[in-house]
Amino acid sequence: MKALSILATAAAAVGLAASVSAVRADTIKVGVIGPLSGPFSIFGTNFQWGIEAYQHDHGDKVGDDTVEFVYRDLPGVDPAKSYSLAQELVVKERVQYLAGAYFTPNALAITPLLESANVPLVVLNAATSSITTSSPLAVRTSFTMWQNSVPAAKAAKEGGLTKVITVVSDYGPGVDAETAFATTFTAEGGEIVESLRLPLSTRDFNPVMQRIKDSGADGVFVFLPGGPPTLGFMKSYLGNDLKSAGIGIISTGDVMTEPDLPAIGDIGIGLRTTYHYSTAHDSDVNRAFLKSIAAIGGNVDQATMASVAAYDGAHVIYKMIEATGGKQDAAAAVKAVEGMSWESPRGPVSIDPETRHITQNVYLREMQKVDGKYQNTEIETYQAQPDWGLVKQ
Numbered sequence: 542m543k544a545l546s547i548l549a550t551a552a553a554a555v556g557l558a559a560s561v562s563a564v565r566a567d568t569i570k571v572g573v574i575g576p577l578s579g580p581f582s583i584f585g586t587n588f589q590w591g592i593e594a595y596q597h598d599h600g601d602k603v604g605d606d607t608v609e610f611v612y613r614d615l616p617g618v619d620p621a622k623s624y625s626l627a628q629e630l631v632v633k634e635r636v637q638y639l640a641g642a643y644f645t646p647n648a649l650a651i652t653p654l655l656e657s658a659n660v661p662l663v664v665l666n667a668a669t670s671s672i673t674t675s676s677p678l679a680v681r682t683s684f685t686m687w688q689n690s691v692p693a694a695k696a697a698k699e700g701g702l703t704k705v706i707t708v709v710s711d712y713g714p715g716v717d718a719e720t721a722f723a724t725t726f727t728a729e730g731g732e733i734v735e736s737l738r739l740p741l742s743t744r745d746f747n748p749v750m751q752r753i754k755d756s757g758a759d760g761v762f763v764f765l766p767g768g769p770p771t772l773g774f775m776k777s778y779l780g781n782d783l784k785s786a787g788i789g790i791i792s793t794g795d796v797m798t799e800p801d802l803p804a805i806g807d808i809g810i811g812l813r814t815t816y817h818y819s820t821a822h823d824s825d826v827n828r829a830f831l832k833s834i835a836a837i838g839g840n841v842d843q844a845t846m847a848s849v850a851a852y853d854g855a856h857v858i859y860k861m862i863e864a865t866g867g868k869q870d871a872a873a874a875v876k877a878v879e880g881m882s883w884e885s886p887r888g889p890v891s892i893d894p895e896t897r898h899i900t901q902n903v904y905l906r907e908m909q910k911v912d913g914k915y916q917n918t919e920i921e922t923y924q925a926q927p928d929w930g931l932v933k934q
């Protein structure tokens with residue numbers, strides 16, 4: 542009888558241990574905020590494709606834990622909505638990680654709540670340098686305007702431009718792009734003849750084209766957020782014959798994202814931009830990445846910088862979960878990825894331990910038509926570029 546009860550107690554203990562370990566195998570939720578509807582929806586969809594491609598390649602488990610991504614739609618610039626979505630994800634969905642943010646103001650609205658929520662934010666697009674300084678729990682796998690605009694200014698000078706007019710959207714990344722370009726271009730001996738800042742809502746660029754023509758510039762540097770504004774600007778630039786009037790254009794790749802290339806058409810062939818990712822990047826890792834995008838039902842012809850930032854963002858989050866054994870410890874999670882390096886579909890990358898921003902190659906690209914399809918062909922490499930906005934040159 543006694544022996545039996547000892548056995549029963551032992552069995553109960555084993556059962557308890559089994560159920561404890563079953564409880565330990567948690568679902569770890571990651572909240573992703575981005576534009577899934579509206580005029581910028583292709584970029585939120587790209588976040589989703591990148592994440593799904595990563596889980597297709599690496600599974601949905603880290604150790605015993607299952608990683609689940611939950612999405613919230615934020616179509617435009619709306620900091621108040623961004624804050625409330627992040628709060629809802631943290632409080633109601635109990636996410637351990639946040640990711641996303643296409644627009645800078647939406648990212649800056651989230652960073653103040655990270656520390657009290659004990660949640661890291663992995664920025665998948667927003668490109669103003671100061672985002673990662675606004676919270677020690679912000680890490681970025683996309684790019685910054687400084688990172689891509691410094692090479693743009695060098696390429697402009699090397700390409701023979703001497704007098705440039707800058708045109709930017711009047712908000713964080715526009716101001717960063719303007720400052721980065723002007724600082725570098727003048728240091729290289731060039732001249733900025735005029736600097737225009739446009740309201741973010743600008744969609745009619747024809748009046749701007751007249752100002753560009755009147756400025757006496759031989760080149761224009763432009764930054765607008767990728768999507769309908771950039772396509773509108775490019776169509777206006779090409780339609781107003783600025784190219785044939787001898788006013789060159791040099792810009793970051795935000796104005797030449799892959800989904801817009803067919804709408805720009807043959808007239809855009811030869812246009813040069815600087816950027817950290819082209820779907821035409823010539824590497825096995827990139828070809829495998831695009832195959833995975835296709836495998837999860839994504840459209841490879843519409844893949845952009847946002848899908849690669851999300852793919853790498855998922856990689857960083859998996860590493861954070863692994864390093865913390867699935868426990869919620871945002872500071873330890875972030876510490877674990879500082880200095881981490883890997884081969885991304887865009888080329889070799891690492892997380893700068895000081896700035897928590899991604900160091901990467903920036904490529905000079907030229908729009909070409911290859912086998913009947915438009916692409917941004919990488920023709921020159923600026924190796925291992927940091928965020929020049931946060932690291933002294």
Ligand code: PHB
Nearest residue numbers: 644645667668766767795
């Ligand atoms: C931003 O708001 O930070 C932003 C948005 C779109 C871009 C680049 C930067 O293409």
